[in-house]
Amino acid sequence: MKLILREDVDKLGESGDIVEVRAGYGRNYLIPQGKAMMATDGALKQVERMKEQAERRAELTVERAQDMAERLETTSVTIPVEVGEDERIHGSVTTQDIADALAERDIEIDKRKITLDQEIKTLGEYTATISLISEIKAQIKVWVVKE
Structure with a gap:
């Protein structure tokens, strides 16, 4: 089962990572706890946009700090x-x-x-x-x- 992590999960990955997990672990723990969502085409595009926005914000923050x-x-x-x-x-x-x-x-x-x-x-x-x-x-x- 392919999932996108919404938050950091120990020994699995960080927020935004696409991970492959067993169906039971994803369906019974990660998704109900809000720690992950299904890796659909739309969700993958949304994650890419969020990563790009986060990178731009980080660059602006570094420039302001300098x-x-x-x-x-x-x-x-x-x-x-x-x-x-x-x-x-x-x-x-x-x-x-x-x-x-x-x-x-x-x-x-x-x-x-x-x-x-x-x-x-x-x-x-x-x-x-x-x-x-x-x-x-x-x-x-x-x-x-x-x-």
Whole structure:
């Protein structure tokens, strides 16, 4: 029995794959669970169109991420903080603080995508890495100054 997988199935294939399975497995498990559909001519054409659309969306996403990375590489943020003795910060500067500073410049970045090379507990210049998509990352300069 030839089926088209609608979602990833362990030890069988990924979503969109065309697989050959035993009739009972397909008819009694995969199709009723919504994990697969019959591989008819119309369904095969539909899957091909969906794959093409997904590839185009992925290309656009990569292009947008590269544009954003170029924009971020030229960006630095200044975060004013309260300091005590010895120029030490009360608390520390977090990824949320950096995300808020970027938002003031109309750059929306999720704080979970920002990683710091080290904890920011004193005044100075630091580097933060922003993961846009898996292979595209950007580094920004973070200036921590006295309020």
